[in-house]
Amino acid sequence: xxxxxxxxxxxxxxxxxxxxxxxxxxxxxxxxxxxxxxxxxxxxxxxxxxxxxxxxxxxxxxxxxxxxxxxxxxxxxxxxxxxxxxxxxxxxxxxxxxxxxxxxxxxxxxxxxxxxxxxxxxxxxxxxxxxxxxxxxxxxxxxxxxxxxxxxxxxxxxxxxxxxxxxxxxxxxxxxxxxxxxxxxxxxxxxxxxxxxxxxxxxxxxxxxxxxxxxxxxxxxxxxxxxxxxxxxxxxxxxxxxxxxxxxxxxxxxxxxxxxxxxxxxxxxxxxxxxxxxxxxx
Numbered sequence: 001x002x003x004x005x006x007x008x009x010x011x012x013x014x015x016x017x018x019x020x021x022x023x024x025x026x027x028x029x030x031x032x033x034x035x036x037x038x039x040x041x042x043x044x045x046x047x048x049x050x051x052x053x054x055x056x057x058x059x060x061x062x063x064x065x066x067x068x069x070x071x072x073x074x075x076x077x078x079x080x081x082x083x084x085x086x087x088x089x090x091x092x093x094x095x096x097x098x099x100x101x102x103x104x105x106x107x108x109x110x111x112x113x114x115x116x117x118x119x120x121x122x123x124x125x126x127x128x129x130x131x132x133x134x135x136x137x138x139x140x141x142x143x144x145x146x147x148x149x150x151x152x153x154x155x156x157x158x159x160x161x162x163x164x165x166x167x168x169x170x171x172x173x174x175x176x177x178x179x180x181x182x183x184x185x186x187x188x189x190x191x192x193x194x195x196x197x198x199x200x201x202x203x204x205x206x207x208x209x210x211x212x213x214x215x216x217x218x219x220x221x222x223x224x225x226x227x228x229x230x231x232x233x234x235x236x237x238x239x240x241x242x243x244x245x246x247x248x249x250x251x252x253x254x255x256x257x258x259x260x261x262x263x264x265x266x267x268x269x270x271x272x273x274x275x276x277x278x279x280x281x282x
Contacts, residue, residue, distance in 0.1 A: 003027055011036055041120055058083050059129070061153030061278045062092035063144045064100065068136040070144060070155045071099045072278045074129040075115060082124050084149065091118050092150075095128065105133050132276055140273060141166040145179035154182045156275045162268040171270075174262055180248060181255065182275050187242035190272060195237065207232045242272065 003026045011022040014037055021040060029035035059076035060083045073095050077083050095111055098104070104111065107128050115128045134155050136142045141158045156179045158166070165171050189195045207229055211217050217225065238244040243256040253261070255272070263270040 003031060007031065007033070011040070041117070057281050059126070059280045060089070060092060060150035061146065061280060062096050062150065063146050063153040063155060063278075064093075064096040065142050065144050065155070066100055068138075068140070068142070069100060070134045070136075070142045070157075070276075071096050072130075072132045072134075072153050072155060072276055073099065074131075074153075074278050074280060075126060076129050076280070077126040078124050080149075082122055082126065085122065087118060087122065088126075091115065095131075099131055099133060103133070104131060107131050130278070132278070134274065134276060139163045141171075141175060143172065143175040143179050145176060145183050147183045151280045152183045153278045154179045154275065156182060157273045158270060159273045160263075160268050160270050165266055165268045165270075168266070171266065177249060178255070178272065179275075181245070182242065182277055184248055185242075185245050186277055186279070187245060187275075188240040189242070190275065191241050191243045192237055195241065200233070200237075203236055204229065204233055207236075242275065 003023055007026055008019055008022045011026060011033065012019060022036070025036040025039045026033070029039060057076070058078060058080045059074060062073040062075070064071050073092055075088070075092055075095070077088065082088055091114060095114060098111065098114075107130060111131065112128050115126055119126045134142065134157060136157055139159055139161075141160070141163070143156050143158070145154045145156075146152070147154075156175060158175055158178070160166065166175075211225065211229065211232075217228070220228075238254075243259075244254050247253050247255050247258040249258070259270050259272065
């Protein structure tokens with residue numbers, strides 16, 4: 001049967017495939033539009049599989065907060081050009097909405113399938129790297145920050161003994177600044193109690209070996225060495241724990257102190273209960 005230019009145009013718009021490929025697909029399926037679309041997708045997906053060994057070091061983090069729920073989604077691509085593609089950006093929004101609507105807590109076939117469909121259309125390897133959902137209770141508040149073109153996304157969860165305070169603009173601004181702080185300093189843990197003991201032991205061993213090679217410490221008493229080691233560990237913990245880091249707006253004060261002072265100024269106790277940090281490629 002004759003294939004019209006309008007049919008080819010419609011199939012191109014739906015699939016993103018080239019004009020000759022669309023015409024051949026329609027001819028081989030006797031003009032059946034749905035069958036031709038499926039055929040092109042199958043061919044496109046096969047091409048994506050062949051490109052699957054290409055590195056996906058670029059991409060974007062998408063963050064969405066809706067009421068008492070926040071989601072972060074990372075989609076990886078081969079190039080930053082594709083990461084700026086309007087269809088790629090739209091896909092991130094679609095997946096974030098799907099995660100919110102269905103309560104997904106991890107990557108699954110349905111979500112990965114949406115990425116594969118776009119990969120077939122754009123003809124570049126891409127993948128859904130990770131998905132994270134965060135819930136807040138009635139006493140908690142969620143805020144987010146996305147850095148630059150989406151290479152970093154952060155969600156911070158705050159708590160207060162007077163949750164109505166989270167309706168105030170100055171509190172929302174303060175919460176946003178905390179999310180910005182997390183994006184800037186990438187803390188490894190909320191506080192010392194959240195630091196993995198095996199990880200901390202590894203750092204202690206590193207410091208101890210460094211000290212053993214320090215000529216200035218040769219012959220020092222064991223108790224002196226232990227005190228120096230303890231000081232190094234404490235300094236390290238203050239660098240990696242969010243509540244002990246110097247606050248982004250004034251590093252003379254810790255984040256914990258900034259929380260305490262801001263709470264007093266507003267007649268409430270405010271604390272950080274949790275945070276999530278996503279960076280493309282990490």
